Amino acid sequence: MLELFNSFDVEKFNIESGKTFNNAVFANGIFQMRKSPMGTFVVPVEKVDFTKYGLTKTCETQFIPDYTDIPKIPCGVLEQVIYLYREIYKTIESEVYCAIVWDRVKKDFFIHVPIQEVSAATISYTNTPEIYSNPDLVVVMDIHSHNVMNAFFSATDLADEMATRFFGVIGKINDTKPAMVVRAAANGIDVPLQIADIFDFTVRGIHPNSDYTVPLADYAKVTEFVPLPIKGKYTNMYSGYYDDDYYDYGTKTNYKKAVTTTAPAKTGVESTNPYVRIYNQINMIRYGKTFNQDTVLNFMETAVECAARYLEDFDVKETDIHHIAEQVELLTAFRFNSAIDAIHGVHDTDEYAEVEFTSKSLGSENDNPAIYS
Numbered sequence: 550m551l552e553l554f555n556s557f558d559v560e561k562f563n564i565e566s567g568k569t570f571n572n573a574v575f576a577n578g579i580f581q582m583r584k585s586p587m588g589t590f591v592v593p594v595e596k597v598d599f600t601k602y603g604l605t606k607t608c609e610t611q612f613i614p615d616y617t618d619i620p621k622i623p624c625g626v627l628e629q630v631i632y633l634y635r636e637i638y639k640t641i642e643s644e645v646y647c648a649i650v651w652d653r654v655k656k657d658f659f660i661h662v663p664i665q666e667v668s669a670a671t672i673s674y675t676n677t678p679e680i681y682s683n684p685d686l687v688v689v690m691d692i693h694s695h696n697v698m699n700a701f702f703s704a705t706d707l708a709d710e711m712a713t714r715f716f717g718v719i720g721k722i723n724d725t726k727p728a729m730v731v732r733a734a735a736n737g738i739d740v741p742l743q744i745a746d747i748f749d750f751t752v753r754g755i756h757p758n759s760d761y762t763v764p765l766a767d768y769a770k771v772t773e774f775v776p777l778p779i780k781g782k783y784t785n786m787y788s789g790y791y792d793d794d795y796y797d798y799g800t801k802t803n804y805k806k807a808v809t810t811t812a813p814a815k816t817g818v819e820s821t822n823p824y825v826r827i828y829n830q831i832n833m834i835r836y837g838k839t840f841n842q843d844t845v846l847n848f849m850e851t852a853v854e855c856a857a858r859y860l861e862d863f864d865v866k867e868t869d870i871h872h873i874a875e876q877v878e879l880l881t882a883f884r885f886n887s888a889i890d891a892i893h894g895v896h897d898t899d900e901y902a903e904v905e906f907t908s909k910s911l912g913s914e915n916d917n918p919a920i921y922s
Contacts, residue, residue, distance in 0.1 A: 593738065
């Protein structure tokens with residue numbers, strides 16, 4: 550069965566094999582060449598030292614774009630993606646996911662928005678079989694927003710990038726110059742790319758009548774994630790939390806209606822479950838709680854408690870514990886450095902590519918109301 554889809558060789562890929570996957574052994578390991586409609590990926594399968602067997606030629610991870618079958622994505626598509634993110638953010642201050650799909654029959658792109666539950670830092674979406682099983686459709690790119698935060702790929706993003714396609718993150722969506730990072734990935738291995746490797750800013754549409762507008766019905770597919778009651782050894786229900794001018798709930802029906810300027814009488818004590826407390830603190834920040842130094846410090850303290858509780862409740866390997874600690878440290882350092890840079894007027898470093906939407910690249914405000922709204 551493997552021979553139907555795979556070819557195997559030594560120190561070279563058998564490109565003429567016609568196989569989907571071409572594997573080869575090199576001095577620095579086993580590599581696989583994967584051809585896709587967007588280009589050719591070369592990714593490591595296993596890093597092994599084969600020099601002791603006399604091999605000398607090495608191989609490196611790479612992506613070679615090919616625009617023969619599928620052209621670069623017109624800037625008009627990106628314009629509508631950003632418009633979608635901005636419109637959702639007006640009602641739900643959250644991340645949003647969509648896919649850019651190539652229709653082989655119509656020879657054009659469209660934006661696919663699946664059913665999804667979103668929050669300020671998470672997305673849970675349902676794959677649409679009609680999209681992914683249709684041989685006439687090619688999912689060219691998975692792209693999601695970071696709302697008003699910067700654009701960067703998280704460890705979770707990399708773990709999700711098993712498919713062979715492009716991936717992107719757009720941040721600072723309300724800025725005139727949103728931030729964006731892109732890359733190609735296959736089997737969880739990524740290759741950083743430039744935005745111009747994927748998008749064509751000289752072309753607004755494949756055809757003169759190309760329309761990449763996201764249908765209004767698709768906006769209804771994006772709903773806000775609301776914490777459900779949490780049961781555990783510390784509490785048998787979502788208790789809610791009263792504090793100053795905020796009243797928090799855990800149900801969709803009265804969740805936002807409870808915001809009030811008059812604090813009701815405090816009933817009970819704050820939950821000792823850090824998971825419950827961090828939900829409460831997030832909701833306080835989002836729906837009216839004054840944001841100050843104590844709010845930030847309390848939130849960070851609870852976040853650390855959540856990590857500690859997770860390590861206690863689950864059988865976590867020591868290596869994973871160190872990884873979590875490193876990620877917390879890196880994330881904290883990154884966010885505080887960004888805040889300090891913002892205070893001093895320092896803009897993004899070269900680590901983050903930015904898309905500047907100008908009249909030269911995307912036309913006038915009348916031509917492109919989406920990106921100027």
